[in-house]
Structure formats: C-alpha cells, structure tokens
Amino acid sequence: MLCATCNVQAQKIQENMIDNPMLWADVPDPDIIRVGDTFYLVSTTMHLMPGAPIMQSKDLKNWETVGYIFDKLTDSPKYDLSPTEGTVYGRGQWATSLKYHKGKFYALLAPNERGSMGDTYIFTADKAAGPWKIVSRMRHFHDCSLFFDDDDRVYVIYGTGEMMELKPDLSDVIEGTHRQIFEREADETGLLEGSRMIKHNGKYYLLMISHVYAPGRHRREVCYRADNIQGPYEKATILESDFGGFSYEAQGTIVDTQDGDWYGIIFQDRAGVGRVLTVMPCRWIDGWPMLGDEEGKVPARVRALKSGEPTKSIVNADDFSSPKLCLHWQWNHNPVDNAWSLTERPGYLRLKTSRVVPNLYLAPNTLTQRMEGPKCTGAIALDLSKMKDGDVAGLAAFNDNSTVLAVKKSGKQLTLELSEQSVKLSMREKKVENVDEKIVERIALKTNKIWLRIDANFVPRTDIANFSYSLDGENWTQLGGDFRMTFDWQRFFMGTKFGIFNYATKKAGGYVDIDAFTYNKHQ
Incomplete structure (x- = not known):
C-alpha cells in the first residue's frame, strides 16, 4: 500500500500527464518549433480566415492560439465565396513551414491552387503572435519545408524529395539549383509528402509521410538522413503505428526541449472531428529519430514537460465582451x-x-x-x-x-x-x-x-x-x-x-x- 505522501505524488504525476490525442481537434499538417522555453505550432486551416494559426505552449499540454500569419487571402473572388468563380473549400493555405532564424520568425506556405493563386508565400515576424508581413512570393512548392542552414544558405524542400536553394534575401529561388535528393521505393506508389527538414549533430534529417499500398504495409513516417544537404540520403521508417482504434499515423515533425529531450508531434485521421495531434517520445537510436514508446507504438499518455502551467485551450467559450474578435474564432x-x-x-x-x-x-x-x-x-x-x-x-x-x-x-x-x-x-x-x-x-x-x-x-x-x-x-x-x-x-x-x-x-x-x-x- 502506498503511503499518503506517495499517493499525493502519484496523483500529481497523473495530473501532469498528456492524454493522447494531445489536441483532440482538427489540427492537421503540423509544424512545431521551440524558441527558449516556448513551443510554437502552426497548422492548416484552408478556407478559414484568418489563416495559418500560431499556437503556443510551455508544456506541450496546454495550447492557446496567439495569432495568425494572415488575415485574408485576396488573389481571387473565390476567397469571398463567389457563386460564379467558385470557392476555396478544401484549398487555401496548406502545410505551413515554421522556422526561427537569427531573432526572427519565418513561415512558408503555398495554397493548394492552380496558377498564381498557388504561388508560395514567405512571411516574417519579430514575434510569433505577429504582425506578420510578406517577404516574397514565388512558384508553387507542395507540402514544403523552409530550412536555414548553419552557413545561412536557405533551402526549400518540397514534393517527393525535391529541393531548391533560395536567394539570401528570400526574394526567389536561385535558378539551376533544383535537385532530386532521393528516389522513392518501388512500392511507394503514393506521394511522399509533408516535408520537415531539421539538422541535428551535423546531420540533415528530412521527415515525410509515406503512403504504401503494398500488402501488409501501412501509412508511416519515414526519415531521410545525410551528412550533406545535397545527399546522398539513406532512409529509415521511424513510425509505423496505429492508435486508439484508428488508422496508422504519419505526417508531423520532431522538436527538442531545453533539457535536450525530443518529442514527435504526428497527426492522425479521426473521421468527423478531423485530423488530431498526438505527442510521443523521440529517441535517437543509431542516429535515427525513432518515434513512439519502446515498442514503437503511439503511447496513450506522455508526461508533460512541467507542472503548474495554467489550463489553456484552442477552443473556448466567449461572452463577446471584447471589442475584438477572440483568436479561437x-x-x-x-x-x-x-x-x-x-x-x-x-x-x-x-x-x-x-x-x-x-x-x-x-x-x-x-x-x-x-x-x-x-x-x-x-x-x-x-x-x-x-x-x-x-x-x-x-x-x-x-x-x-x-x-x-x-x-x-x-x-x-x-x-x-x-x-x-x-x-x-x-x-x-x-x-x-x-x-x-x-x-x-x-x-x-x-x-x-x-x-x-x-x-x-x-x-x-x-x-x-x-x-x-x-x-x-x-x-x-x-x-x-x-x-x-x-x-x-x-x-x-x-x-x-x-x-x-x-x-x-x-x-x-x-x-x-x-x-x-x-x-x-x-x-
């Protein structure tokens, strides 16, 4: 039998756990970074305005929306629900890449549209909450990752293993720098998507979702690793796990804590509520960021990083007493x-x-x-x-x-x-x-x-x-x-x-x- 003190300690541990899904709401295509003691998360909201919400947390448990990258998109009457031109239902902003470099926040996104409506935007801000301003627009990059290297060279990794270098001022790509950095496997008949590039201990890691339709294979999160950003790249599957009675998870990224621990944030399709976020340990094994528990499965619970943080949510009641619309709308x-x-x-x-x-x-x-x-x-x-x-x-x-x-x-x-x-x-x-x-x-x-x-x-x-x-x-x-x-x-x-x-x-x-x-x- 536990003593009274042990019971209290056990209760505190229980209270300081994150139940998966970490965010049991529609928060797809995540990118997450840490600046100091604060984690920042961006997600896809497509036809909803303002768009590209920025959420923040101190403990990976309590999240709040602190701003949006843009208020409106105005390239077409479609963004205004045109009965003749069309709409942007299921289109608009997708899979934003979030980075912090030399004291500034950067975001890169490309609406899932044809022609100039699908041009890539690069935004920057001094604070994650904004205001954000447009740096440049350029050709479309699907499900892309912005990446600042240690030598200040800047890249965009997109599609199924394609990469281009950007000009130092981010105004456009450098022509002639296109490179296919890997070739997908024969049974990967679907696209590899959701590029997220990080650098750790001098190596480059590109995380992606892989759709595999071969018998006995499942949707999975894969990682490509190289000593040089140009390659050659080797590959490992870092997560192949279902969870909670739903389908196999994939697409997301990894992030470190101030203490040097690592976590994975991966989304899962959950039907009517949308695509939810799960959090899991990330363990570096033989130089690979392996996700999940010791058996490689998404855990039901993960300990929060710290205790005592105030309860916060991205969904909230509202008495409409503020003269400004609250950010959860x-x-x-x-x-x-x-x-x-x-x-x-x-x-x-x-x-x-x-x-x-x-x-x-x-x-x-x-x-x-x-x-x-x-x-x-x-x-x-x-x-x-x-x-x-x-x-x-x-x-x-x-x-x-x-x-x-x-x-x-x-x-x-x-x-x-x-x-x-x-x-x-x-x-x-x-x-x-x-x-x-x-x-x-x-x-x-x-x-x-x-x-x-x-x-x-x-x-x-x-x-x-x-x-x-x-x-x-x-x-x-x-x-x-x-x-x-x-x-x-x-x-x-x-x-x-x-x-x-x-x-x-x-x-x-x-x-x-x-x-x-x-x-x-x-x-």
Whole structure:
C-alpha cells in the first residue's frame, strides 16, 4: 500500500500527464518549433480566415492560439465565396513551414491552387503572435519545408524529395539549383509528402509521410538522413503505428526541449472531428529519430514537460465582451468586415446580412470554431428581433455534410427548422453546384430570443451530433435524433466545426445579435 505522501505524488504525476490525442481537434499538417522555453505550432486551416494559426505552449499540454500569419487571402473572388468563380473549400493555405532564424520568425506556405493563386508565400515576424508581413512570393512548392542552414544558405524542400536553394534575401529561388535528393521505393506508389527538414549533430534529417499500398504495409513516417544537404540520403521508417482504434499515423515533425529531450508531434485521421495531434517520445537510436514508446507504438499518455502551467485551450467559450474578435474564432472564407460588429451592441456579436445568397455554403460571415473530442457541447443565445423576411440564422455542425439548426423568417413568422444539408462542389473550381437539403423537423416560434445547442460525441467510432433548443436558457428540447458527422477529403478536407450564421435569401440589411457562445468539453 502506498503511503499518503506517495499517493499525493502519484496523483500529481497523473495530473501532469498528456492524454493522447494531445489536441483532440482538427489540427492537421503540423509544424512545431521551440524558441527558449516556448513551443510554437502552426497548422492548416484552408478556407478559414484568418489563416495559418500560431499556437503556443510551455508544456506541450496546454495550447492557446496567439495569432495568425494572415488575415485574408485576396488573389481571387473565390476567397469571398463567389457563386460564379467558385470557392476555396478544401484549398487555401496548406502545410505551413515554421522556422526561427537569427531573432526572427519565418513561415512558408503555398495554397493548394492552380496558377498564381498557388504561388508560395514567405512571411516574417519579430514575434510569433505577429504582425506578420510578406517577404516574397514565388512558384508553387507542395507540402514544403523552409530550412536555414548553419552557413545561412536557405533551402526549400518540397514534393517527393525535391529541393531548391533560395536567394539570401528570400526574394526567389536561385535558378539551376533544383535537385532530386532521393528516389522513392518501388512500392511507394503514393506521394511522399509533408516535408520537415531539421539538422541535428551535423546531420540533415528530412521527415515525410509515406503512403504504401503494398500488402501488409501501412501509412508511416519515414526519415531521410545525410551528412550533406545535397545527399546522398539513406532512409529509415521511424513510425509505423496505429492508435486508439484508428488508422496508422504519419505526417508531423520532431522538436527538442531545453533539457535536450525530443518529442514527435504526428497527426492522425479521426473521421468527423478531423485530423488530431498526438505527442510521443523521440529517441535517437543509431542516429535515427525513432518515434513512439519502446515498442514503437503511439503511447496513450506522455508526461508533460512541467507542472503548474495554467489550463489553456484552442477552443473556448466567449461572452463577446471584447471589442475584438477572440483568436479561437475563424470565418468561413473572407469575412465582409462591415457586416459584423462587437461594438454596436457591447457584449453581443452582431451578424448582419450583406448580400442575398441561396444557401449556407455561399453565406458570408459564418463564424466557426473547432469541435473537440471525446465529447463537447456548444450553445448560443440569439436575439431574432431584427431579422428580415427571408433571413436564416442559427447554429450548425458545419462541414460538407452539415446538420443545421436554423431560425427562418417568412413574412412576420419565425420558424425553427432542423435539416441535413450536403453540398456538391465542382472538382476544379469548387463551385457550389447544388445543396441537397432534407428537413427533419420544423416548429413555429412565438419569441424573439432563442437558445440553440449542439452536443457532439467523438468517442471512437461514434461521431454523432445532437441538437436542442431552449426558450429560457435552462430547459432544453431535443430535435431529431443522432446525426452523423463525416470527413470528406475531396470537399472540405476538414473536421466538423461549430458554425454560427446569418444570411439573407431575399433582401440584405437584417441582423441577429448573439449574446454568448457557451462551451464545455466532456469525457
């Protein structure tokens, strides 16, 4: 039997553990660096704005969003949800590379687009929280890694083992420097992606995801190692592990601590919630950064780096008392800036209709926030008194397949409607070609204030959302039953989000006021 003191110590150790997934939310394509005692993480958010979120942590357990690399992308009307030109659903910013060099932060990203929309951006900032400014734009590099060598030469590693050197001022590539630094194996019929280059003890290490479709082989994280950045490179598989009843993990990077320990941060596909992040030990064995526990598996728990850090999260409640939008929110595509406000009615988020649209998928100023596993609940309180005929406002489990709880105004009548909606997008331009809508339940309303709630369950193999409403904020009535949340890489390529919306189908000019967004994460 443990003594009382030992029991207390054991409890503290338990409390200071990181349960995997480290971030049970949609945080794909990670890059992570450490500057001093702080870790900085960047992820893909594609069509959400502002984009390329920067998150920070002191202990790899408690993360908060501290800034974004850009507020908007403006190369095309597609970023504004154009009904004629198309959208950027599942496109936009991908797989940003984050670096720190000689006192400055650098980020390199390339939208997954054709032509000039897909040009690579390089940004820089004095602080990770920003402000960030554009250094240059150049040709497209897929899933690339920026790398500053010890001699100050700069490289971009991209695609399946391609590399080019950049000019010292980062203004463009140096022509003639293209090099194929390795050739993939015969059974690697898929691309090798997610390049992340680091240097350790004088050697160069390129981490990548390998898609192997041969019998008995799985998705895996591989590493290419060389004494010279130009090669030759040798290869090892550093992680080939499933976890938690889901698929095999791959794509991410490694990072060291101030004490010289190393960790791997790798993402895993988890259906409706999206692509989640796991943390694991990285052990240097024979000069290779081997990931996972002693058996090479993703562990269920990892000890946090330090105790006593305040609890922080990238998903949060909001009473909208700040005059600025909190950083845990992102808009679906570029917002219409004059069609929302936190100051016109202090303590409320006002969403105005700015143009007439046919459906939710073309509606500007839909405000989103991630959902989290294993379970979470989000709710809003809506003042409906200024809606106009044809307006639609509410709360959605927002994705390419959405379940939508909406208040609709027809003439002077308000109706609460629960529906399942699925968008069809053109393959190339991502135009909204059709929205298939199935009405599940509809009730008449006789009030101008209503509370709407979503309960989401991402316990493995569940992915269910339930919808409720209240007329007083205390007593809730469920509508419908269990609604499946899905993940489709060919459309949104993103986990399901809470979506707060208000759009006009007949005439612009109405608005709704959101009193608060309440949020709780559950086990």
